[in-house]
Amino acid sequence: xxxxxxxxxxxxxxxxxxxxxxxxxxxxxxxxxxxxxxxxxxxxxxxxxxxxxxxxxxxxxxxxxxxxxxxxxxxxxxxxxxxxxxxxxxxxxxxxxxxxxxxxxxxxxxxxxxxxxxxxxxxxxxxxxxxxxxxxxxxxxxxxxxxxxxxxxxxxxxxxxxxxxxxxxxxxxxxxxxxxxxxxxxxxxxxxxxxxxxxxxxxxxxxxxxxxxxxxxxxxxxxxxxxxxxxxxxxxxxxxxxxxxxxxxxxxxxxxxxxxxxxxxxxxxxxxxxxxxxxxxxxxxxxxxxxxxxxxxxxxxxxxxxxxxxxxx
Amino acid sequence: xxxxxxxxxxxxxxxxxxxxxxxxxxxxxxxxxxxxxxxxxxxxxxxxxxxxxxxxxxxxxxxxxxxxxxxxxxxxxxxxxxxxxxxxxxxxxxxxxxxxxxxxxxxxxxxxxxxxxxxxxxxxxxxxxxxxxxxxxxxxxxxxxxxxxxxxxxxxxxxxxxxxxxxxxxxxxxxxxxxxxxxxxxxxxxxxxxxxxxxxxxxxxxxxxxxxxxxxxxxxxxxxxxxxxxxxxxxxxxxxxxxxxxxxxxxxxxxxxxxxxxxxxxxxxxxxxxxxxxxxxxxxxxxxxxxxxxxxxxxxxxxxxxxxxxxxxxxxxxxxxxxxxxxxxxxxxxxxxxxxxxxxxxxxxxxxxxxxxxxxx
Numbered sequence: 221x222x223x224x225x226x227x228x229x230x231x232x233x234x235x236x237x238x239x240x241x242x243x244x245x246x247x248x249x250x251x252x253x254x255x256x257x258x259x260x261x262x263x264x265x266x267x268x269x270x271x272x273x274x275x276x277x278x279x280x281x282x283x284x285x286x287x288x289x290x291x292x293x294x295x296x297x298x299x300x301x302x303x304x305x306x307x308x309x310x311x312x313x314x315x316x317x318x319x320x321x322x323x324x325x326x327x328x329x330x331x332x333x334x335x336x337x338x339x340x341x342x343x344x345x346x347x348x349x350x351x352x353x354x355x356x357x358x359x360x361x362x363x364x365x366x367x368x369x370x371x372x373x374x375x376x377x378x379x380x381x382x383x384x385x386x387x388x389x390x391x392x393x394x395x396x397x398x399x400x401x402x403x404x405x406x407x408x409x410x411x412x413x414x415x416x417x418x419x420x421x422x423x424x425x426x427x428x429x430x431x432x433x434x435x436x437x438x439x440x441x442x443x444x445x446x447x448x449x450x451x452x453x454x455x456x457x458x459x460x461x462x463x464x465x466x467x468x469x470x471x472x473x474x475x476x477x478x479x480x481x482x483x484x485x486x487x488x489x490x491x492x493x494x495x496x497x498x499x500x501x502x503x504x505x506x507x508x509x510x511x512x513x514x515x516x517x518x519x520x521x522x523x524x525x526x527x528x529x530x531x532x533x
Numbered sequence: 534x535x536x537x538x539x540x541x542x543x544x545x546x547x548x549x550x551x552x553x554x555x556x557x558x559x560x561x562x563x564x565x566x567x568x569x570x571x572x573x574x575x576x577x578x579x580x581x582x583x584x585x586x587x588x589x590x591x592x593x594x595x596x597x598x599x600x601x602x603x604x605x606x607x608x609x610x611x612x613x614x615x616x617x618x619x620x621x622x623x624x625x626x627x628x629x630x631x632x633x634x635x636x637x638x639x640x641x642x643x644x645x646x647x648x649x650x651x652x653x654x655x656x657x658x659x660x661x662x663x664x665x666x667x668x669x670x671x672x673x674x675x676x677x678x679x680x681x682x683x684x685x686x687x688x689x690x691x692x693x694x695x696x697x698x699x700x701x702x703x704x705x706x707x708x709x710x711x712x713x714x715x716x717x718x719x720x721x722x723x724x725x726x727x728x729x730x731x732x733x734x735x736x737x738x739x740x741x742x743x744x745x746x747x748x749x750x751x752x753x754x755x756x757x758x759x760x761x762x763x764x765x766x767x768x769x770x771x772x773x774x775x776x777x778x779x780x781x782x783x784x785x786x787x788x789x790x791x792x793x794x795x796x797x798x799x800x801x802x803x804x805x806x807x808x809x810x811x812x813x814x815x816x817x818x819x820x821x822x823x824x825x826x827x828x829x830x831x832x833x834x835x836x837x838x839x840x841x842x843x844x845x846x847x848x849x850x851x852x853x854x855x856x857x858x859x860x861x862x863x864x865x866x867x868x869x870x871x872x873x874x875x876x877x878x879x880x881x882x883x884x885x886x887x888x889x890x891x892x893x894x
Contacts, residue, residue: 423618423691426585431632431679432606441631445622 270294270501277497293498297506301499303486304475310503313483317463317510319394320479324401325458329451332406336413337439341425351414358407366471369400373472397472397479401462409454416450417443452521460511480507535596535609535686535719536561537582542591544574544581544743551577552743554591559721564713566730567723569740570766575723576691578740582721583612583689595687606635608687611680615692617672619664625651625675626660629682636683650681653712670701677712690722694729706732727767731755739763755816757802757884761891764814764884770848770859772814772884777854779885779894781808787880789813790854794831794880802893810888813880817848820860820878829877837872849874 239245265282270293272286299309306312338344339351370391377390390396420443428438469479478486484507488500539557543550551574559565567575580586582593584605592601600608619628626647633643651657654674664672673693680688693709694702710733713720724730730737731751738748739762747759758764764772777789785796785806794813796806826832835858839850847862860876868874885894 421616421618423614423616424620426580426583426605427612427614427618427676427679428620428631429585430583430605430610430612431683432604432635433631437635442620442622 266501266505270498270505272498274494274496274498293496294502294506296496297487297499297503301487301503303478303483303490306475310480310483310487310506313478313480314506316394316473316477316483317480320397320401320469320473321459321462323395324398324405324462325455327398328402328405328409328458329454331402332409332454333413333444333447333451334439335406335410336415337417337443338435339410340414340417341420341422341438341443342435351410354407354410356407358411362404362467366467369403370471373399391472392474392477394473394477397468397477400468400472401458401465404468405458405461409458412454412457413447413450416447420446449521452518456514456518456521459514463510536563536594537596537687537719537721538592538594539578539582540592540594542578542581542593543589544577544586545589550743552581552588555743555745557738557745557748559719561719562717564720564722564733564735566734566737567721567740568727568730568737568766569725571725573740574743575725575740577743579689579691579721579723583610584608606632609685610687610689611683611685612689613673613676613680613691613693615695617664617669617676617696619672619675619679621664624661624663625656625667625678628664628675629660629678632679632683646682646684650678653681653715654678669697670705673697673705677709686718688718688720690720690724692724693722695724695726702729709733727769731767739766741766757800757893758814759802759893761812761814761886764886768816768818770817770861772816773853773856773858773860775813775815775854775856776888777813778810778888779806779808787811787813787885789856792833792854796881796885797830798879798881799885806885806894811894812886812888812891814884814886815878815880816883817860819882820876822860822862822866822874822876826875826877830879830881832875832877835874835876837868837870837874839870840868 268285269277269282271289271291273288273290273292276287297309298311298314300307301309335354339347373391373396377388377396380388380390390399424442425438428442433441464481465479466481466485469482470485473479473482484503487503537557537559539555542552542555542557544552555578557565557578567578569575577586581588582595584593584600584603584607588601592599594600595608595610605612620631623631629647629650630643633646638646647660648657651660654677656671656674656678659667659671659675664675667675673696676693690709694705697705706729713733722729722733734751736748737751737754739746739754741762747754747763749757749759754763754767758767761774765774775787775789775794777787779796780786780788780793785799787794787796799806821829833853835851835853837849837851841848841850842864844864846864847866847868849860849862849868851858851860862868886892887894
């Protein structure tokens, strides 16, 4: 008999005791430790380097903590680093990014939530086809659509100028980029909202209709308050996605309106003069701060956002 | 005038015809129950009356007004759903007043109507709570209240008690009946539960495959089912069927597996009984045991195969004339499997159905 009673003389009762140092646990936590070191070590190097002066860095002890802590590189990265002719650091890129981010996130979520709501609850003839076409957009590589998008923005700007009589340029402006982000966020966000609203009991929708609420009444009074978690997920998805975007930023804006990521690249990859590693590290950390804050603030919902974004490929 | 009339209602989902030229007339103040197995189109019919589904053809009149093209909110109906469908983010009060706010009813009147509905349904202490903080029975009361505050003449119920446990269902069923007696509104009630149908209805409409099989009072449906399907659907335990034929003779008799059952006194639906293959249905409740057996026109000896004692009554399973046969005895009856019993019933009180058309004879 291999019963616990015979081996240890203890009668099995209550919660089964688990061994802490079982081979399974050692494997599990060992793997987790190695994986976390893999990601945390570079972060550690970045932080300590950003707090060192250049002479200390030249000594080459990458892992050693700073002897003399200095915040000079952070100040320089934020306010003084040069990209091209502008020498006001990353701050310009930060504000550009905010100006791009806020309207893009608001606009894309507003449109996509109404899209998802209409496609799941107010089905019309051809709504399924419409949805399929929209989702198809999520599977086309961005790169394919860049050049057509450039032409579209240019022509749309021309058209708007003609109509309004003033000179409007979409290509190269922040608003052009906002439109691009909104359009490219549409497939995945619509899918997200449609699936969420499809899970709302149909009888709730029917009850609201009997109660005399219309399309917008049901959307604002019933569905919107219910859908807050999915709105947060969508926001996380969009904020991280748009903030981290480099490709669209570099293509659809000009040096004056470059988002933070593009500016960061220009600072780090500048070939003139001495490589200021501490400034580069500080600049990179500054740029990554926004998604990091979002991550720590939203916790569980962030994972849901990432999982939903996994379809994006 | 708040009667409801459904004229030639047809509904198609693509190529599937769910309702086929359905006609229904519901009188003012009537409690009509739409009864049927799942998928028979009863909920669909209710949704069409409510205006929640676009119909393919036909007309719907409520209170003498053609509402076929009108929005659900304009039809003068209130609806209660199986899943309660309360707005989760609103308090009970918010739930009750939502429809009135949409209809732009003045605030004092909203407060008055909400208070009145809450009083009728005894949910006053719950007004400030959210639906999540309510029990199933309380939720369904609020859902009924939401229909009540709208001051409509027609109430539509879509299996309102199906999500409740058995005891609560029985309680709320009684309350619904009281509510109907008090309000005297026209009510259309969808259910698959025949007990609900029998107890609540003024008239029952039994549906099958998008067609109304019979529409009559509960007693009529039970005693004189219009076809074999209705006979088998209504009644628990199920009616006993004998397959056989009506013989040609002075007094008509039913012949099944060499056993003859006299049919003298059978009330026919259309003219005299003519010889033909037929089904005879005998309700388990119509069977008599004990000392009165010999007074019955038909008697037989049976062996008890299985019995279910349920306290109030005992159900006995046996075989008669080669067919499975169930009957009901008093709950105090002492029987065990293998016992031999004498039973009797009056075949003329049963129901005869034509073998091919399955219509009542």
